[in-house]
Amino acid sequence: MKIVIAPNALKGSLSAAQAAEALAAGCRQAAPQAELVVLPVADGGDGLVAVLTQALKAAPKTLRVSGPLGQPVEADWLYCDEHHRAVIETAAAAGLALLDPQELAPMTANTRGVGELILAALDAGAQRILLGIGGSATSDGGMGMAQALGVVFRDREGRIVEAGGSHLTEIAGIDSSNLDPRLREVQIQVICDVDNPLLGARGAARVFAPQKGADAAQVEQLEAGLAQYAGQLEHFLGKDVRNIAGAGAAGGLGAGAIAFLNAELKPGAELVLELLKFDDALEGADLVITAEGQLDGQTAFGKAPAAVARHARAAGIPCIAIAGSLGEGANELDKIGITKVYTLCRDSVSVEDAMSNAAEYLRETAALATRSFCL
Incomplete structure (x- = not known):
């Protein structure tokens, strides 16, 4: 199995590279034999x-x-x-x-x-x-x-x-x-x-x-x-x-x-994905995982996870998104190719807790998402 890991930064918590490292650790925990392609992304802001x-x-x-x-x-x-x-x-x-x-x-x-x-x-x-x-x-x-x-x-x-x-x-x-x-x-x-x-x-x-x-x-x-x-x-x-x-x-x-x-x-x-040769990285992939601090109705308008999801959908690859928190409109992200959404703020985890311990929660959630996908 090949998994492409392409998160944006989680503002106030993790850089895109740090988020990618945490996601990769979770994927390895759940699927030790998987081939991981790690490509942190950005959309013009921090990172x-x-x-x-x-x-x-x-x-x-x-x-x-x-x-x-x-x-x-x-x-x-x-x-x-x-x-x-x-x-x-x-x-x-x-x-x-x-x-x-x-x-x-x-x-x-x-x-x-x-x-x-x-x-x-x-x-x-x-x-x-x-x-x-x-x-x-x-x-x-x-x-x-x-x-x-x-x-x-x-x-x-x-x-x-x-x-x-x-x-x-x-x-x-x-x-x-x-x-x-x-x-x-x-x-x-x-x-x-x-x-x-x-x-x-x-x-x-x-x-x-x-x-x-x-x-x-x-x-x-x-x-x-x-x-x-x-x-x-x-x-x-x-x-x-x-x-x-x-x-x-x-x-x-x-x-x-x-x-x-x-x-x-x-x-x-879109320009960042072009420079990263993202479509080449998708070849032969079975799953794409992206992430950002918050996913909501505005995600579709120019945000990095949306671009990642659109490219994944065009290649026929499911895309899982992990968010620090979910805002209004997050339930409509399937329209841009995000097939499933997970949040760090679950099981009574507060936003403050999620931000302070983002790497650990991101690793745990990536492991959960990967196991669910493999079932």
Whole structure:
């Protein structure tokens, strides 16, 4: 029997590689003779760099950059000399995981560190940049990134506007004349796990800002600010980013990447599976096991487990998904090819317990799922 193990990270608990190790241990316990193919996956958020390091045969690099609140952080990124390709992870420079819950600051957190990573990639000679934008703590529309790359934002009195969600409504002018000219020669692909537009009920502010600590009043302020920002981007750069799928990702960083980097937005999980040669790994497989921190109705929209399940279904292979917890809509995941769902939060296991002991519960659940499949 051949089992392909392809989990995403379990945010707050395990990296994709750690999750894969735990799943593999459970599968070996239940089916010692099985051939295991271990391929941790990602969809543009936390763990993208780690997942692609071996696949791209790229050299890991570390750069001290500005964190989401301006504090210095050590951010990992990749560079492949052979193909002049860089991989940058927004979460490494501006991610939620860099902040304690009490530090969340949706109105002031910014993406400057992302721009600093892009500058490092340009300095290294990158001709292609893969920018993952999941897992951000920011709602600045990419202002910080743009400033690091040479863009100047001004208010009605001509004063410089600093990056941050609370300052978006102040923008009355955008000067991109000093935007790093090397960007014109570089192909930039932005990958994310959502297709939300910048504004509206499914936009950056109303859907994602609460997850970053915004209260109801701040959500409306961010919505107004991003609308102002979009208007200025159209006026000064000729880019209407309001309704582009994915523009609302990472607090509007998707919109900023389109406007300032002339980037192409791509579904993250699909591109990662392509780079990992996932379909080749499926050849001759009897079972696929994937995992993520939470599975719910949103899983189908760009999340890594959904992409894994779709590829498994296309190959005629059953796919089991294991979640830390289940949310609304999880019972409909069979539509994307997930044939059975298990959760770590069973038998009175709390979410806190599951997160604290995720590796052990994941191993136990993988063993249970494998035994059930073999019956």
